Amino acid sequence: MHDFDFDRPVDRHATASLKWEKYGGRDIIPLWVADMDFRSPPAVIRALERRIKHGIFGYGAAPKALTELVCEVLARRYSWQVEPDHLVWLPGLVCGLNVACRSVGAEHDEVMTLVPIYPPFLTAPKNSCRELVTVPLVAESDKWIIDFDELEKSITPKTRLLLFCNPHNPAGRVYSRQELLMLVSFCVRHDIIICSDEIHCDLILDADKTHVPTASIGREAADRTITLMAPSKTFNIPGLGCSFAVIGNRQLRNKFLQAMSGIVPEVNILGFTAAEAAYREGWDWLAALLEYLRGNSLLVEKEIGSLTGLSMKHVEATYLAWIDGRRIDGNFPGRFFEKFGVGLSEGTEFGFPGFVRLNFGCHRSLLQEALQRMRKAVE
Numbered sequence: 001m002h003d004f005d006f007d008r009p010v011d012r013h014a015t016a017s018l019k020w021e022k023y024g025g026r027d028i029i030p031l032w033v034a035d036m037d038f039r040s041p042p043a044v045i046r047a048l049e050r051r052i053k054h055g056i057f058g059y060g061a062a063p064k065a066l067t068e069l070v071c072e073v074l075a076r077r078y079s080w081q082v083e084p085d086h087l088v089w090l091p092g093l094v095c096g097l098n099v100a101c102r103s104v105g106a107e108h109d110e111v112m113t114l115v116p117i118y119p120p121f122l123t124a125p126k127n128s129c130r131e132l133v134t135v136p137l138v139a140e141s142d143k144w145i146i147d148f149d150e151l152e153k154s155i156t157p158k159t160r161l162l163l164f165c166n167p168h169n170p171a172g173r174v175y176s177r178q179e180l181l182m183l184v185s186f187c188v189r190h191d192i193i194i195c196s197d198e199i200h201c202d203l204i205l206d207a208d209k210t211h212v213p214t215a216s217i218g219r220e221a222a223d224r225t226i227t228l229m230a231p232s233k234t235f236n237i238p239g240l241g242c243s244f245a246v247i248g249n250r251q252l253r254n255k256f257l258q259a260m261s262g263i264v265p266e267v268n269i270l271g272f273t274a275a276e277a278a279y280r281e282g283w284d285w286l287a288a289l290l291e292y293l294r295g296n297s298l299l300v301e302k303e304i305g306s307l308t309g310l311s312m313k314h315v316e317a318t319y320l321a322w323i324d325g326r327r328i329d330g331n332f333p334g335r336f337f338e339k340f341g342v343g344l345s346e347g348t349e350f351g352f353p354g355f356v357r358l359n360f361g362c363h364r365s366l367l368q369e370a371l372q373r374m375r376k377a378v379e
Helices: 042-054 064-078 093-103 120-127 148-154 177-189 219-223 250-260 269-281 283-305 333-339 364-378
Strands: 087-090 110-115 131-136 159-165 193-197 225-229 243-247 320-324 355-359
Touching (some): 042 269, 064 269, 087 093, 087 250, 093 159, 120 159, 148 177, 159 177, 243 250, 283 320
Parallel strands (some): 193 225
Antiparallel strands (some): 087 243
16 A cells, blocks of 8 residues: 555645635635645656656647546446447536536526536526526435425426536535436436536545446436546546546537537646546555545534534535535625635535535645634634
């Protein structure tokens, strides 16, 4: 077993980091955007160094070896058989959400999603002249669940697309096969296409949970699902812009490619290099990362659970905690914590005011310091 040191702080100031620049010059710990403060796997860094030494940075094309490797990884990890020509490379997952909205239905049709949800889900439909319909998840005793009755009630003849997120960002859910079967049958019944964002699929924290790709549920699911995936969250390489869509239905894939045409740039060559190294040699690093994130997750759960006015559900996957701060501020609890030196994502951006999202993908002493500040704030 390799020894990966996730406790060692890495200074990210003055590195053009979106996460750290936001509070540049202020004593605020940034735990907002989903970007971890850990160095990427050594194998990825070595591969990038080799590529950079080559010294030529021309236009890139997806390496055949990488496409085949992705198919192998999907088969090995999820028993999901995907053909190489089902893959469409994208410079980012958000761009995939927007392309999906453009490629399904027509202007003024409806796109449905479950809130709280990653903010681009809420903006992509409007960017594509589509109407947004949101259905709230329901908080059960220990987790957030889909309200199928509410889904049925919210549907209209203009609903064409469901933007789905599994594992769910920000609620941290890993949806079960049973839930997915119900969701797929709902979509089949109403002839709705599913765009399933599965970018956090390799970040499952609970030992008793496994990720089930929506499209792998069965023939009907495969036929109406656009799956979006990337190595970016798993291996902490989001700034290298390399993602992909898996679209088994040829007609749907052609529409998707058509909607991309002339707008979506190619993936850059360093993105391809990093992706291939990560998928080939990054798994030991990932195993160690998950162990570390579990520790952080338990720490957050314990601390938040002991703070007056705050509560959260258990995080099954991702490195994000979704915290109920409505008793502190029904609209903007994030602003309140910012005054005390902790930068969180505001729930309003996720279509769910009164909550905050905390990113615990950082070294533990920084997380402890942030949680101390939150304790001071509520006390």
